Amino acid sequence: MRSDTFGITVENISVTYSNAHLALYNASCYVQPGTITGLVGPNGGGKSTLFRTIMGFVNPNQGRIHIDGLSVKMAQKRQLMAYVPQADDVDWNFPVSVADVVMMGRYGYMNMLRIPGREDRRQVAESLERVGMVDFRHRQIGELSGGQKKRAFLARAMAQKSRVILLDEPFTGVDVKTEKRIVNLLLQLREEGHTILLSTHDLASISTFCDRTILLNRTVLAEGTTAETFTEENLSMTFGSLPLSSLNPTQVMPNQYPLSTQDQLTD
Amino acid sequence: MVHALISTFHGPLPLLGVMLNPLWQWLIEPLQAGFMVKAIWVSAFVGVVCAVLSCYITLKGWSLMGDAVSHAVVPGVVVAYAMGLPFALGAFIFGFGATVIIGYVKSATRLKEDAVIGVIFTGFFAFGLVLATKIPSNVDLFHILFGNVLGISPSDIIQTLIAGIATLVIILVRRKDLLLFCFDPNHAKAIGLNTQLMYYTLLSVLALTIVTALQTAGIVLVVAMLVTPGATAYLLTDRFDHMLAISVATSVISCVVGTYFSYHLDISTGGSIVVLMTMLFTLAMVFAPKYGLLRQKIMRQVPVE
Numbered sequence: 029m030r031s032d033t034f035g036i037t038v039e040n041i042s043v044t045y046s047n048a049h050l051a052l053y054n055a056s057c058y059v060q061p062g063t064i065t066g067l068v069g070p071n072g073g074g075k076s077t078l079f080r081t082i083m084g085f086v087n088p089n090q091g092r093i094h095i096d097g098l099s100v101k102m103a104q105k106r107q108l109m110a111y112v113p114q115a116d117d118v119d120w121n122f123p124v125s126v127a128d129v130v131m132m133g134r135y136g137y138m139n140m141l142r143i144p145g146r147e148d149r150r151q152v153a154e155s156l157e158r159v160g161m162v163d164f165r166h167r168q169i170g171e172l173s174g175g176q177k178k179r180a181f182l183a184r185a186m187a188q189k190s191r192v193i194l195l196d197e198p199f200t201g202v203d204v205k206t207e208k209r210i211v212n213l214l215l216q217l218r219e220e221g222h223t224i225l226l227s228t229h230d231l232a233s234i235s236t237f238c239d240r241t242i243l244l245n246r247t248v249l250a251e252g253t254t255a256e257t258f259t260e261e262n263l264s265m266t267f268g269s270l271p272l273s274s275l276n277p278t279q280v281m282p283n284q285y286p287l288s289t290q291d292q293l294t295d
Numbered sequence: 296m297v298h299a300l301i302s303t304f305h306g307p308l309p310l311l312g313v314m315l316n317p318l319w320q321w322l323i324e325p326l327q328a329g330f331m332v333k334a335i336w337v338s339a340f341v342g343v344v345c346a347v348l349s350c351y352i353t354l355k356g357w358s359l360m361g362d363a364v365s366h367a368v369v370p371g372v373v374v375a376y377a378m379g380l381p382f383a384l385g386a387f388i389f390g391f392g393a394t395v396i397i398g399y400v401k402s403a404t405r406l407k408e409d410a411v412i413g414v415i416f417t418g419f420f421a422f423g424l425v426l427a428t429k430i431p432s433n434v435d436l437f438h439i440l441f442g443n444v445l446g447i448s449p450s451d452i453i454q455t456l457i458a459g460i461a462t463l464v465i466i467l468v469r470r471k472d473l474l475l476f477c478f479d480p481n482h483a484k485a486i487g488l489n490t491q492l493m494y495y496t497l498l499s500v501l502a503l504t505i506v507t508a509l510q511t512a513g514i515v516l517v518v519a520m521l522v523t524p525g526a527t528a529y530l531l532t533d534r535f536d537h538m539l540a541i542s543v544a545t546s547v548i549s550c551v552v553g554t555y556f557s558y559h560l561d562i563s564t565g566g567s568i569v570v571l572m573t574m575l576f577t578l579a580m581v582f583a584p585k586y587g588l589l590r591q592k593i594m595r596q597v598p599v600e
């Protein structure tokens with residue numbers, strides 16, 4: 029199935045977790061190609077869930093998602109999407125080095141034995157260079173500061189050379205200098221034609237670099253250019269208690285087991 | 296006997312001879328028995344296979360799953376013996392089958408994984424006990440439970456070798472993907488890898504490894520061989536390739552020396568191997584250069600600048 033739009037189209041997505049919690053209800057939005065789009069909403073609003081659904085880690089119980097016109101599965105196979113996880117989704121004690129992690133971004137391009145070639149090594153070196161982590165490449169990933177950890181995973185996403193990059197809270201626990209540095213990288217990536225979707229709680233900085241904004245609290249409440257979306261009314265709707273009364277979650281009949289076996293076992 | 300040895304030694308270093316000869320004798324004498332030669336290389340081989348897998352199992356957090364599979368193979372072994380089939384076949388089918396059932400029950404109920412594992416594997420194990428005490432066969436329950444490498448038969452050696460070599464080959468070919476799967480299954484999925492397939496690959500090599508180790512350690516102790524070497528190595532290094540090497544080294548040493556002790560002291564082979572492994576683990580826990588208890592204690596005493 030393909031629709032001919034580039035960017036990310038999310039149509040009427042509902043997601044229920046195995047504990048029967050309805051995390052997203054009828055969410056629809058469109059992420060324009062070649063933009064930086066900010067995803068904003070309260071804690072538990074479903075930002076990470078929307079990311080996981082776009083990435084294909086969680087199966088929605090209704091709705092459709094296309095990435096550059098392709099299904100999620102095809103997009104995965106073609107290395108269209110890279111993902112920078114929220115910090116607490118990573119096992120920081122795992123015995124891998126920064127360079128190992130960045131190299132994992134290249135696995136999709138390697139043969140079955142995953143033996144890196146010259147191009148893979150070049151991309152890894154270049155990504156480490158761009159995020160300024162060359163000196164830390166042999167460090168075990170747990171031995172980094174919060175900002176360095178973010179940069180290491182950003183380097184992996186860059187090494188992956190995906191058109192679309194999703195970042196879940198890249199600025200949480202990061203100082204002003206590192207935030208600037210990451211924003212600069214994102215702006216560069218946008219110039220190179222990447223489509224970037226990121227979630228953040230830093231409302232103040234959004235208007236400085238996000239072309240577009242999506243407001244999310246269990247569903248998409250508003251979307252558009254940052255200027256037109258960031259109204260007082262929209263924000264109070266998102267962070268206040270209003271929006272849920274306008275939904276009617278009892279209408280949805282979620283599949284009882286929306287996640288595949290594998291999702292649940294490997295979570 | 297030691298007396299006789301010393302008096303026959305006329306080399307230039309009599310003192311060293313006095314010290315080394317008993318050790319030499321201790322090492323050589325058992326090898327005059329054919330069964331001991333076999334037992335030693337079989338247990339060393341088992342040590343390698345278990346050590347390699349244990350790195351993945353400890354990192355994935357699947358120790359309990361290892362325990363489950365090892366207990367779930369019992370009915371398979373009994374049925375295989377009763378039907379005259381290779382024990383490895385029955386063990387693999389039941390061991391792997393149990394993991395599939397665990398996966399299914401977990402996705403179909405709201406139970407947590409550890410509860411599901413607990414229910415399923417004890418169920419399989421109990422069923423195995425019932426079968427073993429009812430089906431007339433020459434299966435020795437004691438040997439299934441506690442291993443019998445000193446009395447291992449040629450056909451059992453062949454089955455052990457097949458299962459072990461299959462495990463090593465699968466891991467060798469898929470090692471990078473399996474490691475990625477343990478570290479970050481989401482990223483594996485994001486780059487289009489089949490994580491479902493990797494999940495079942497890891498489960499099947501787990502079942503194969505247990506089949507490999509069954510004759511040496513027995514069902515009750517096999518989980519130690521699947522977890523302890525990896526856990527020991529994990530305390531000693533931050534690099535996966537070093538972890539593999541350390542795991543294999545500690546495991547093989549424990550297996551070989553444990554088999555010697557078992558012979559000389561007339562004690563359970565599986566038991567003495569696992570006791571040695573646990574001792575090495577304890578040493579690592581206390582003395583590990585970076586993550587050891589001693590080091591942590593010293594670090595805490597250093598005043599903060």
Ligand SMILES: Nc1ncnc2c1ncn2[C@@H]1O[C@H](COP(=O)(O)OP(=O)(O)OP(=O)(O)O)[C@@H](O)[C@H]1O
Pocket residue numbers: 045046047049050051069070071072073074075076077078
């Ligand atoms: N694996 C899970 N199992 C069950 N419920 C979950 C799971 N992950 C998230 N949830 C629930 O789904 C809802 C949405 O969570 P999600 O992580 O998407 O929010 P978020 O917007 O990313 O929040 P934050 O800003 O705190 O990161 C929350 O109520 C959460 O409790």
Ligand SMILES: [Mg+2]
Pocket residue numbers: 075076077114196
């Ligand atoms: Mg989140």
